[in-house]
Amino acid sequence: MEIQYISDSCLEELKINIQSNLEKYKAEELWIDQYFGTNPWKFPSKIRVENVDLQMPLSSTIHFDYENTKKIYTALKELTILQATDERLWVYLTHTIFWKYMRKRWPVESYLDKDKPEEAIKERYFFMANRDRALIRNGIARLWWYGYVSYDENREDPFELTKVLLSKLDIAQSLLERSFSRNPDITKSVLSVLKQKELESSFIDRENFRSLMMYINQLGGVTILDTLDPEDLEELVREKIETLM
Amino acid sequence: MQINYRQYPHPVLSYFADDVIDSDFQASLKSSKTQNTYIFEAQCVTSSDGINQLIEEKKACFAFHFECSTTRYRKLFKSFDSDFSFQLSADSLEGKVQICSFILAAENVEQYSLPEFHPDYEGHTFYIKKGDVLAVDAERTFFAEKEYDPLKRVPSIFSVQPNRGENAPPFDMDSSGHKIIIKLSADNFEYYKTISLNQNLQPLLSSLIIMPALVSILEIIKNSVDQEVELEECRWYRVIRSRLKELGIETENKSTFSDSTVAVAQKLIGEPLNTSLLALINFEDED
Numbered sequence: 001m002e003i004q005y006i007s008d009s010c011l012e013e014l015k016i017n018i019q020s021n022l023e024k025y026k027a028e029e030l031w032i033d034q035y036f037g038t039n040p041w042k043f044p045s046k047i048r049v050e051n052v053d054l055q056m057p058l059s060s061t062i063h064f065d066y067e068n069t070k071k072i073y074t075a076l077k078e079l080t081i082l083q084a085t086d087e088r089l090w091v092y093l094t095h096t097i098f099w100k101y102m103r104k105r106w107p108v109e110s111y112l113d114k115d116k117p118e119e120a121i122k123e124r125y126f127f128m129a130n131r132d133r134a135l136i137r138n139g140i141a142r143l144w145w146y147g148y149v150s151y152d153e154n155r156e157d158p159f160e161l162t163k164v165l166l167s168k169l170d171i172a173q174s175l176l177e178r179s180f181s182r183n184p185d186i187t188k189s190v191l192s193v194l195k196q197k198e199l200e201s202s203f204i205d206r207e208n209f210r211s212l213m214m215y216i217n218q219l220g221g222v223t224i225l226d227t228l229d230p231e232d233l234e235e236l237v238r239e240k241i242e243t244l245m
Numbered sequence: 246m247q248i249n250y251r252q253y254p255h256p257v258l259s260y261f262a263d264d265v266i267d268s269d270f271q272a273s274l275k276s277s278k279t280q281n282t283y284i285f286e287a288q289c290v291t292s293s294d295g296i297n298q299l300i301e302e303k304k305a306c307f308a309f310h311f312e313c314s315t316t317r318y319r320k321l322f323k324s325f326d327s328d329f330s331f332q333l334s335a336d337s338l339e340g341k342v343q344i345c346s347f348i349l350a351a352e353n354v355e356q357y358s359l360p361e362f363h364p365d366y367e368g369h370t371f372y373i374k375k376g377d378v379l380a381v382d383a384e385r386t387f388f389a390e391k392e393y394d395p396l397k398r399v400p401s402i403f404s405v406q407p408n409r410g411e412n413a414p415p416f417d418m419d420s421s422g423h424k425i426i427i428k429l430s431a432d433n434f435e436y437y438k439t440i441s442l443n444q445n446l447q448p449l450l451s452s453l454i455i456m457p458a459l460v461s462i463l464e465i466i467k468n469s470v471d472q473e474v475e476l477e478e479c480r481w482y483r484v485i486r487s488r489l490k491e492l493g494i495e496t497e498n499k500s501t502f503s504d505s506t507v508a509v510a511q512k513l514i515g516e517p518l519n520t521s522l523l524a525l526i527n528f529e530d531e532d
Contacts, residue, residue, distance in 0.1 A: 012406050012422075012426055016419060016426060016428050017407075017408065017409045017410065019410055020411065080336045081316045081318070081336055082336045085315055129421055129422075131314060131315045131340070132314040132315070145317075179319070182314075182317045182319035183319045222253055222254060222377060223374055223375075223376040223377050223378075224308065224347060224349055224377075224378060225376060226319065226321035226376075227308065227321055227323060227349055227351075227375065227376040228375065232376075
């Protein structure tokens, strides 16, 4: 499978015309080739990967994010950070190779009763203005970033923590939108303790998880968490969870 | 990470509070870049004997915290030496990078007390955990640029695109991204494309399309107060700011921006009015 980029100029054109293209986002078939006609809208990258068949979501709750994260991250593990933060790559993928998946997972019909459906399309099919959040909101980029922050090759199953991250959607969102999660050691420590708790059949609920996130955030204002070893971090997370439960 | 004027549960040596008196902490960072790597040379110094003692005993260390929201990069570089260097891959940064410099506790300290504490703390000790901030210097930012060239011509930060909406206005703009996108209605965009093929009419296009957009942008820059943080994220702003500087205009010093935005815009894009009018005269002569 050859991965390409959409050109800067065509990306800009597509992005400012989301509203007038709303109908196109309802189409089951690809339309981008026809839209740009003879205008050369894409250019090749040096990225070559095996074909990726994403599992089609069955509903808004049975979406196979974990399975698809494994597929996307395994196929594109060699992406550099610069490539993984390049909107042109992900916009190419959402509008071409993974169009059918995008239609199922993020159907435009579900946004039409919102005030500004074009903003929802921008969030899922493009990059939203907040670049940090954009990475975990774009329909395909998010799958790669979920893998990137949780993949741990030192574990027997390197995707063990990915499963925890995606066990409830709220965990991924609450965790990855906190700036401390940019440090993979901190993210993995939180997930690792959640995994241990799960093994002890001691599940943390949504509210307590949010309190934990707030606590780590506040703590980060006084203690520079990045200086702590994974063991220290895990201890700190475990202690807090125990006071919450 | 934004540090300014934070309250700590223990005394912290900082430039914004007097918890630790008659002492300072200064951390300087020199950077250079090879094709693939940023290399940083750090120099840290504190006049607090109490903290220096802790560093000598390896109970505290100097540290620089890097954070880049565009690439989700976040890493701490630390050392017990006051002079140290470190490097990071150029690929891991893009756009705005925040750097905070600290002296941090390298281990738990049961009874933290310094001879330089403010007299209000006399007789008090504090329990300090590993990683706690003991001293902080002013936060700084730098921009890791991949394509940014401060010498870039101003017109290169504009991109003209067709707005294919049904009731699209003839002319609109969007400056929320790295480039200023000029949105022309579909008809106008076609005319624009046709005219842009004629080299002699380029100044005319600059006058008709780039000029009004640039004036509008300069108005935003001129009239905004403490806006730096948001605008600085946009590459177009950094190009205009460096070009304005060449004209003696400092965006952070409004008194240097006394000329009208129309006059400044003409200068920034090579005074296209004169050549536009000449092009029109020549055009008429050819008829």
